Amino acid sequence: MRSTKGVTIMSHATISDGFFPIARRDGIFKERVPDAYKSQVNLSEPTVCSQCGAVFNQGHWQWGQAPENAHEAICPACHRIHDHYPAGFLTLKGEFFRAHREEIMRFVRNHEKHQRAEHPLKRIIAVEQKNGTTLVTTTSIHLARGIGELLHHAYQGVLKLHFNAEQKLLRVNWTH
C-alpha cells in the first residue's frame, strides 16, 4: 500500500512531505541494498572506517580486524552520525509508554547493543524527549523498524510505518 495520494498524510502534522504509509512487511525490508548515504558505490575492498574501525569487505561493512593494506574511508553510519542525518525516525508516545519509559528505553538500548554488535551500520544516533514523546533516531531503517516491531510484540500498542522512497527514510510511530 505504497499510495501515491498524499491526502491522508497532509492532515498529519508530524509526517512530513514525501512520506507514505507502508505495511509492516513491505518489500523494502527485504531489499539488501547497501546504504547509499554519501554514495560509496565504488568503495575499494578492503576498506576500514577511520572512525569506528568497521571493515568493508565483500560488499558489507562488518566488525573485524582490518588487513594492513586496507584503504581508509568513513562508513555510512559514522557519516550519518557526524552529519546528524538519520535514516530512521522512531517516535514513542502514549500513557503506557510514559508510565514505563525507563524500562522500555532500557529494552530499546539493549536491542540496539545486540544489533550493533552484529551489524556496524545499525546504531542509534540520538534519543530526544519532547512533551512526553521520545524520538529515537537511527542510522538504519531496519533498526528503526526492528525496535518498533519489538515493542509492538512485547507490549502491543499501535505501530505505524511511513516511508519516503525518494530519500529512503523511515518513520516509525509506536503509540501505547
Ligand SMILES: [Zn+2]
Ligand atoms: Zn564507521
